[in-house]
Amino acid sequence: MAVLLAQRLLQSIAVLFGVAIVTFLxxxxxxxxxxxxxxxxxxxxQMIANxxxxxxxxxxxxxQFWNYISGLVHANLGRSYVQxxxxxxxxxxxxxxxxxxxxxxxxxxxxxGLTLGVIAALRRNGFIDRMVMTLAFIxxxxxxxxxxxxxxxxxxxxxxxxxxSGYGTPAHVVLPALTLGLLGAGxxxxxxxxxxxxxLNQDYIRTARAKGLSGSRVVLRHALPNALLPIxxxxxxxxxxxxxxxxxxxxxxGWPGIGQLAWQAIQQTDVPIIMGVTxxxxxxxxxxxxxxxxxxxxxxxxxRIR
Amino acid sequence: MKRxxxxxxxxxxxxxxxxxxxxxxxxxxxxxWLAPFSPDAQPFDGLSTEGAPLPPGSEYWLxxxxxxxxxxxxxxxxxxxSLVIGVVANGVxxxxxxxVGVVAGYLGGVIGNVVMRFTDxxxxxxxxxxxxxxxxxxxxxxxxxxxxxxxxNWVQVARIVFTETRALAERDFIxxxxxxxxxxxxxxxxxxxxxxxxxxxxxxxxxxxTTVLIEATLSFLGVGVQPPQPSWGNIIYESQSYFxxxxxxxxxxxxxxxxxxxxxxxxxxxxxxxxxxxxxxxG
Numbered sequence: 001m002a003v004l005l006a007q008r009l010l011q012s013i014a015v016l017f018g019v020a021i022v023t024f025l026x027x028x029x030x031x032x033x034x035x036x037x038x039x040x041x042x043x044x045x046q047m048i049a050n051x052x053x054x055x056x057x058x059x060x061x062x063x064q065f066w067n068y069i070s071g072l073v074h075a076n077l078g079r080s081y082v083q084x085x086x087x088x089x090x091x092x093x094x095x096x097x098x099x100x101x102x103x104x105x106x107x108x109x110x111x112x113g114l115t116l117g118v119i120a121a122l123r124r125n126g127f128i129d130r131m132v133m134t135l136a137f138i139x140x141x142x143x144x145x146x147x148x149x150x151x152x153x154x155x156x157x158x159x160x161x162x163x164x165s166g167y168g169t170p171a172h173v174v175l176p177a178l179t180l181g182l183l184g185a186g187x188x189x190x191x192x193x194x195x196x197x198x199x200l201n202q203d204y205i206r207t208a209r210a211k212g213l214s215g216s217r218v219v220l221r222h223a224l225p226n227a228l229l230p231i232x233x234x235x236x237x238x239x240x241x242x243x244x245x246x247x248x249x250x251x252x253x254g255w256p257g258i259g260q261l262a263w264q265a266i267q268q269t270d271v272p273i274i275m276g277v278t279x280x281x282x283x284x285x286x287x288x289x290x291x292x293x294x295x296x297x298x299x300x301x302x303x304r305i306r
Numbered sequence: 307m308k309r310x311x312x313x314x315x316x317x318x319x320x321x322x323x324x325x326x327x328x329x330x331x332x333x334x335x336x337x338x339w340l341a342p343f344s345p346d347a348q349p350f351d352g353l354s355t356e357g358a359p360l361p362p363g364s365e366y367w368l369x370x371x372x373x374x375x376x377x378x379x380x381x382x383x384x385x386x387x388s389l390v391i392g393v394v395a396n397g398v399x400x401x402x403x404x405x406v407g408v409v410a411g412y413l414g415g416v417i418g419n420v421v422m423r424f425t426d427x428x429x430x431x432x433x434x435x436x437x438x439x440x441x442x443x444x445x446x447x448x449x450x451x452x453x454x455x456x457x458x459n460w461v462q463v464a465r466i467v468f469t470e471t472r473a474l475a476e477r478d479f480i481x482x483x484x485x486x487x488x489x490x491x492x493x494x495x496x497x498x499x500x501x502x503x504x505x506x507x508x509x510x511x512x513x514x515x516t517t518v519l520i521e522a523t524l525s526f527l528g529v530g531v532q533p534p535q536p537s538w539g540n541i542i543y544e545s546q547s548y549f550x551x552x553x554x555x556x557x558x559x560x561x562x563x564x565x566x567x568x569x570x571x572x573x574x575x576x577x578x579x580x581x582x583x584x585x586x587x588x589g
Contacts, residue, residue: 138568142567145526146557
């Protein structure tokens with residue numbers, strides 16, 4: 001177990017290092033000159049050269065990269081070109097909002113997915129079962145921004161149940177979390193459904209029933225825990241999906257998270273912030289996968305033995 | 307092939323999905339003949355006297371946008387953009403994924419390992435964020451958008467094809483073929499490729515749904531296809547701030563995107579059921 005853990009950790013660090021290299025090279029070779037943008041539209045060639053020197057962009061590429069990586073090791077993500085502040089500080093200030101949003105999104109997804117999935121498995125081919133199937137397909141086929149605008153239109157503009165945009169109170173998080181969570185809930189439900197059907201057909205469930213246990217006790221205590229394993233893996237993978245989705249959701253709802261920070265930085269070619277947010281997102285994805293790998297053996301002794 | 311076609315048509319949901327795909331394809335091809343107006347035309351009565359866009363009505367069937375252009379005509383031309391990007395970007399993504407997957411899976415060894423570690427790395431990228439960054443910094447055009455989507459979208463296909471190829475390469479009939487003196491090229495083309503065809507067909511269909519959605523998202527953020535060239539995403543981008551007063555400008559294109567993506571997902575899923583031999587014979 002310890003060996004496996006160490007192995008996976010090393011792998012994760014290697015992957016993050018690779019992400020850093022690829023992002024760095026991509027941003028370096030893209031045909032956008034941050035120095036010219038920072039210097040402003042009326043800047044002379046001399047002024048642009050000065051800015052380039054200040055930002056350290058005139059150094060040889062390997063040296064620039066070395067500086068960046070050695071900074072990364074000390075959790076130093078560099079300085080923003082436009083905001084004249086440490087990227088790490090900017091990201092840290094925005095991260096809590098994004099984490100709240102993602103946590104609520106996952107909560108919506110898992111709560112809905114579990115409930116619908118269990119009901120669908122118990123009442124196969126019933127109304128809920130058909131609905132789960134439909135919901136799953138509509139969920140993966142829906143453009144997130146349209147769902148966001150639709151929820152805003154119905155629940156904020158027409159019914160005035162929730163605020164249009166902003167951040168701070170629990171009411172603000174409802175619509176963004178629903179936007180993130182609703183679309184994935186269908187697939188969760190499908191996975192729970194098929195896992196539950198597999199489990200419910202097994203002998204120990206028949207034994208539990210034969211002992212005279214009540215239906216709900218069999219389902220909740222005996223069947224459900226064994227059907228949860230794929231869900232844990234899904235949550236880990238989902239963190240990655242959400243990291244892309246937050247850019248859109250935060251843009252529509254004016255949610256002050258790292259998605260919005262990235263979006264502003266992209267429009268200003270603020271390379272250090274783009275790098276920083278990409279690295280933090282990749283870290284989240286890697287941690288999510290790691291979590292899925294580590295929690296699975298805790299829940300399932302069969303995996304632990306192997 | 308005939309069997310698959312008839313099986314597809316037999317399911318009501320797939321039948322409907324094929325119909326939607328057919329309509330979208332026809333709209334894309336016949337846009338100049340079907341569209342009641344030019345997509346860029348701003349007729350004199352295209353806006354109300356207060357200068358607001360017109361709701362759906364008898365003259366402008368789906369209403370007009372904030373510049374007084376006919377929404378139906380823009381949607382028809384938008385079908386061209388969205389479908390071209392969907393098919394081309396996804397085609398390139400599947401092609402890259404197949405090549406990478408086959409090479410890594412068949413050769414194995416150091417090369418295979420390096421290639422698959424690279425896909426690990428790509429999986430750790432926030433794909434949509436990467437696409438947004440690339441599209442924004444590359445000054446987007448139709449083909450750039452298609453290329454960007456292909457570049458972030460090939461990984462999944464590569465991993466699936468890798469697993470399949472590796473399993474195939476260890477099968478006895480490949481060993482038999484090799485002992486008969488067949489070279490790598492012959493084995494790859496004659497014996498491995500045909501087995502991968504179902505995967506290519508399934509992902510060639512399913513992936514279009516994802517691609518259409520990514521294109522719409524990029525265009526919605528303003529870094530995809532640039533106005534005035536209409537795409538379903540940028541129609542919404544141009545009118546999103548009016549979604550309270552002119553909801554049809556957001557939700558009609560939104561419904562069209564949903565219907566198209568849903569149809570490709572349904573057909574792709576049905577194809578996977580039909581083409582996957584391990585699924586055959588089960589209910």
